[in-house]
Amino acid sequence: MTERSGPVGFPGVGRTLIVIPTYNEAENLPGLLRRLRGAVPSAEILVVDDASPDGTGELADGMAAADPGVHVLHRPGKNGLGAAYVAGFRWAAQRGFDAVVEMDADGSHAPEELHRLLEAARHADVVLGSRWVRGARVVNWPWHRLLLSRAGNLYTRLALGMPVSDATGGFRVYRLAALAGLDLGSVASQGYSFQVELAWRAHQAGLRVVEVPITFAEREHGASKMSPTIIGEALWRVTQWGAHDRRMAIRRALHGTPTGQVRWP
Ligand SMILES: Nc1nc2c(ncn2[C@@H]2O[C@H](COP(=O)(O)OP(=O)(O)O)[C@@H](O)[C@H]2O)c(=O)[nH]1
Ligand SMILES: [Mg+2]
Numbered sequence: 124m125t126e127r128s129g130p131v132g133f134p135g136v137g138r139t140l141i142v143i144p145t146y147n148e149a150e151n152l153p154g155l156l157r158r159l160r161g162a163v164p165s166a167e168i169l170v171v172d173d174a175s176p177d178g179t180g181e182l183a184d185g186m187a188a189a190d191p192g193v194h195v196l197h198r199p200g201k202n203g204l205g206a207a208y209v210a211g212f213r214w215a216a217q218r219g220f221d222a223v224v225e226m227d228a229d230g231s232h233a234p235e236e237l238h239r240l241l242e243a244a245r246h247a248d249v250v251l252g253s254r255w256v257r258g259a260r261v262v263n264w265p266w267h268r269l270l271l272s273r274a275g276n277l278y279t280r281l282a283l284g285m286p287v288s289d290a291t292g293g294f295r296v297y298r299l300a301a302l303a304g305l306d307l308g309s310v311a312s313q314g315y316s317f318q319v320e321l322a323w324r325a326h327q328a329g330l331r332v333v334e335v336p337i338t339f340a341e342r343e344h345g346a347s348k349m350s351p352t353i354i355g356e357a358l359w360r361v362t363q364w365g366a367h368d369r370r371m372a373i374r375r376a377l378h379g380t381p382t383g384q385v386r387w388p
Pocket of ligand 1: 143144147202
């Protein structure tokens with residue numbers, strides 16, 4: 124029986140596409156895809172590769188040729204995580220998927236935990252896999268990454284006032300109907316501030332956002348693409364969004380409450 128002839132997609136969520144951005148993940152991708160197909164066979168997979176010099180894209184093509192549930196989107200060069208996800212979400216919307224999953228290629232997010240996020244998506248618009256709620260675990264992360272994540276989330280909470288413990292994580296589920304209202308075309312984030320930007324937009328738009336505890340493990344192969352530029356972009360953007368929130372609050376206090384369409388900065 125093929126994917127499409129059975130009950131369609133994940134029960135209670137519908138046709139689900141797992142979007143995996145890759146840049147030099149050749150050592151990690153084959154094992155991850157094998158585990159994913161075993162753990163959640165009802166979901167399809169889209170690898171979004173930015174012309175990785177290590178051949179990740181060609182490797183993904185080989186896996187897609189052997190499995191109709193695996194697809195590949197090739198982009199011409201390294202253009203950031205945010206742009207890769209926006210391209211992947213568009214691909215899903217054009218093909219009638221009901222939900223998209225965000226997931227790293229490096230094994231930090233366990234395929235065996237994905238079904239818990241999808242189960243939570245039955246009653247939510249956005250599900251955030253969270254490292255900083257009760258029941259979550261972080262394994263083998265060096266102290267400077269722990270510190271960066273805790274400090275980044277604390278600053279985000281203070282600046283944006285969102286009741287979210289882990290706004291920077293990258294293991295998530297979005298229902299496409301909800302994403303459609305977040306105006307992805309105007310998302311400016313290139314790097315990992317993309318994760319904060321989408322959580323913030325979802326919160327601003329009044330979507331149902333829930334957090335599910337995950338076990339996050341440091342990658343075993345390959346190198347992180349985190350860089351001072353990416354951290355700088357996140358700091359700058361979060362500060363700008365916080366200032367925008369405050370301006371809007373002052374405007375509401377002075378001129379009443381113009382509700383209706385949310386305007387992004
Ligand atoms: N397509 C694409 N994927 C990227 C880019 N930057 C990072 N990634 C992928 O995004 C995921 C998270 O990146 P990673 O380096 O593991 O970040 P870290 O977990 O914060 O250290 C991995 O699957 C990377 O291969 C990019 O510019 N383009
Ligand atoms: Mg990683």
